[in-house]
Amino acid sequence: MTLxxxxxxxxxxxxxxxxxxxxxxxILNPLSKACLKLKKNAICQFSKxxxxxxxxxxxxxKLIFFFKKKNVxxxxxxxxxxxxIEKFIKYNFDGVMYxxxxxxxSKNILxxxxxxxxxxxxxxxxxxxxxxxxxxxxxxxxSKKKLKDHELINFIKKAKYDLLxxxxxxxxGLSHSMNINKELYKIAVNLDKKIKLVFHGGSGVNKKxxxxxxxxxxxxxxxxxxxxxxINMLYRSYTKKNKLYxxxxxxxxxxxxxxKFFCQYIKDYS
Numbered sequence: 091m092t093l094x095x096x097x098x099x100x101x102x103x104x105x106x107x108x109x110x111x112x113x114x115x116x117i118l119n120p121l122s123k124a125c126l127k128l129k130k131n132a133i134c135q136f137s138k139x140x141x142x143x144x145x146x147x148x149x150x151x152k153l154i155f156f157f158k159k160k161n162v163x164x165x166x167x168x169x170x171x172x173x174x175i176e177k178f179i180k181y182n183f184d185g186v187m188y189x190x191x192x193x194x195x196s197k198n199i200l201x202x203x204x205x206x207x208x209x210x211x212x213x214x215x216x217x218x219x220x221x222x223x224x225x226x227x228x229x230x231x232x233s234k235k236k237l238k239d240h241e242l243i244n245f246i247k248k249a250k251y252d253l254l255x256x257x258x259x260x261x262x263g264l265s266h267s268m269n270i271n272k273e274l275y276k277i278a279v280n281l282d283k284k285i286k287l288v289f290h291g292g293s294g295v296n297k298k299x300x301x302x303x304x305x306x307x308x309x310x311x312x313x314x315x316x317x318x319x320x321i322n323m324l325y326r327s328y329t330k331k332n333k334l335y336x337x338x339x340x341x342x343x344x345x346x347x348x349x350k351f352f353c354q355y356i357k358d359y360s
Contacts, residue, residue, distance in 0.1 A: 109133035111314035124352035125161035185215035221257025275306035
């Protein structure tokens, strides 16, 4: 099914699709195999840094076409450059994210609405953001300003989008303050019962807490740092047993553990 239909299904069942920040095909392949094994879907998400790097050397259109048949959706994460977003909307991605959280609310609304028009024409979902997601996500640093209730209300009433990421105190990275303002999610749902929300910084959040807050229309949860930590562990384990690096051998070595990693996350929240 399309990403839009899938997210409607998640909303109805109070579940979420997992979006994993992928750096290369050797991580994407185990993700796809995990999805096929579970007969479920997940999102392959590219951060700004890695997407621009991959676009220089890989035929992304061909890659997307191949893996779309293997239970994986494709999404752009945390882009604030409108021209780049407009360019890659035409790459047949399932969704793109415009992060206007550094801008004034009025400008964020105007730019979000501009991108929404183009995304609709190309049948691509748009994720907007209001309020900062703290920390550093692959070089993308957000502002430190706190989101106020009236700013969220104003944005929801005037902006057009398919998904909304709310900066409610979430943090990118493995350590999380847990000072998440749950009331902001409740405000959003009270304003729009069918609103689809996104939770950024899922790696550092206690599973029990995240499963509880998930019921507030959170249909997409982003996972990045815990995946990077897992890959680091696999590299260390591999180098203890092998004096020389062999890419093919390493991928065979790591694939089983990565599939298990992805399966566990998907089972927990989907």
